[in-house]
Amino acid sequence: MLFRSKDFFEIIKILKNEAGIKKVVITTNGYHLDQKAKMLIDSGLNGINISIDSLDRNTFKTVTSHDRLPEILKGINLEIPEGEVHVIMGRNGSGKSTLANVIAGNEAFEISSGSIHLNNVDITEMSIENRSLQGIFLCFQYPVSIPGVSMAYFLQQAINAHRKNQGLDDIDAVEFLKNSKEILGELQLDNSFLKRSVNEGFSGGEKKKSEILQLLTLNPKLAVLDETDSGLDVEALRIVASGVNKFRNKENSVLIITHYQRLLDYIKPDVVHIMIDGKIIKTGDMELVKEIEEKGYSWLEK
Numbered sequence: 203m204l205f206r207s208k209d210f211f212e213i214i215k216i217l218k219n220e221a222g223i224k225k226v227v228i229t230t231n232g233y234h235l236d237q238k239a240k241m242l243i244d245s246g247l248n249g250i251n252i253s254i255d256s257l258d259r260n261t262f263k264t265v266t267s268h269d270r271l272p273e274i275l276k277g278i279n280l281e282i283p284e285g286e287v288h289v290i291m292g293r294n295g296s297g298k299s300t301l302a303n304v305i306a307g308n309e310a311f312e313i314s315s316g317s318i319h320l321n322n323v324d325i326t327e328m329s330i331e332n333r334s335l336q337g338i339f340l341c342f343q344y345p346v347s348i349p350g351v352s353m354a355y356f357l358q359q360a361i362n363a364h365r366k367n368q369g370l371d372d373i374d375a376v377e378f379l380k381n382s383k384e385i386l387g388e389l390q391l392d393n394s395f396l397k398r399s400v401n402e403g404f405s406g407g408e409k410k411k412s413e414i415l416q417l418l419t420l421n422p423k424l425a426v427l428d429e430t431d432s433g434l435d436v437e438a439l440r441i442v443a444s445g446v447n448k449f450r451n452k453e454n455s456v457l458i459i460t461h462y463q464r465l466l467d468y469i470k471p472d473v474v475h476i477m478i479d480g481k482i483i484k485t486g487d488m489e490l491v492k493e494i495e496e497k498g499y500s501w502l503e504k
Contacts, residue, residue: 274300274311276480282424285452289466290459291491292477293499298459299343301477302428305457306340307333320424335367337423341413341430347401353412354396357382357419364420385418388448390441407438414445425449426457431465443468463495476502 275297282288290298304311305318307330317326325333348356362372383393389411401409410430417425427446431439446469450456458471466488474491476484476499484490484502 274480275304278316278480278482280475280482282455282457284455286472287450287456287458287469288473288475289471289491290457290475290477290482291461291494296477297480298477299428300480302340302426302457302459305424305426306330306338334422335364339417339420339422339425341410341417341425341427343428343430343432345401345404345409345413347399347404349399349402351400352397353400353415354379354382356400357396357416360416360420382415382419385415385445388418389415389445391415406433407435410434410438410442411445414442414449417449418445421449422454424455424457426459428459429461430458431460431462439465440468463491466491478503 278301280288290301292298300311304313307325307328309330313326317324319325320333320336320338323336325336325338328336358373358375358378361378365371365373379396382396386393386395391408391411395408395412395415398404401412404412410433413430425446430442430446434442443465446456446458450469456469458465458469460466471488471491474486474488475482476490476494478499
């Protein structure tokens with residue numbers, strides 16, 4: 203499979219002086235600015251030209267042109283059977299998060315060849331929403347806040363969307379609260395967490411626990427965890443890992459993207475893949491993780 207990145211810039215907002223652009227913030231399909239810019243640099247896209255198309259008092263709409271579109275993923279062939287946990291490790295900029303976003307259906311990326319299948323269904327052309335309804339869940343590396351939308355409302359609406367897709371009635375409110383409070387207890391979160399706006403004012407650990415709360419609530423077929431362990435202290439890491447292990451069973455699959463062995467001390471993977479420059483160059487088990495911890499990645503490029 204070969205993927206190309208597209209539609210990088212959507213909105214440019216003026217931060218200083220309406221008359222002259224001194225600083226701008228770029229928002230792209232839910233990506234945090236720094237991470238998106240870093241991805242572009244890491245993937246080798248240079249010479250991006252931004253021209254102003256139209257504007258009002260606060261906002262510039264942009265048109266972008268690219269000298270070339272980078273090939274980010276190259277020949278990825280990956281199968282994750284039910285009941286298995288697979289791990290992808292690799293340097294920054296190797297394509298790991300791009301793969302996660304492509305699986306989830308992020309329209310910032312274009313599939314130029316190949317296909318994606320879930321339970322023998324071709325989902326390559328499916329929207330993000332329909333992929334979710336089919337059973338794909340992505341734990342974000344940088345969860346986005348949704349001011350004014352409570353966790354309880356967000357979770358209940360998500361559950362009901364899935365139930366409607368399955369031909370079921372909306373979940374009973376009492377049952378929803380009972381199930382949610384049980385999960386909150388396992389994640390060591392107070393019941394008042396349900397009243398808070400989604401990720402607004404959350405600590406780094408709370409954001410990652412929020413992702414696991416959603417995971418356990420929706421119970422998808424395939425969970426993709428994009429560096430869910432980043433920024434977590436030892437205690438929060440243990441709690442998050444425990445949530446993933448609770449989700450894990452013979453009827454679902456898990457893909458974990460991580461840089462470190464520490465998460466894998468709690469979640470024992472069945473298969474470990476190493477990705478370099480958009481390619482999976484080696485596959486093994488936990489012994490491969492230990493080698494990476496000891497030697498780094500350079501020895502795999504020889």
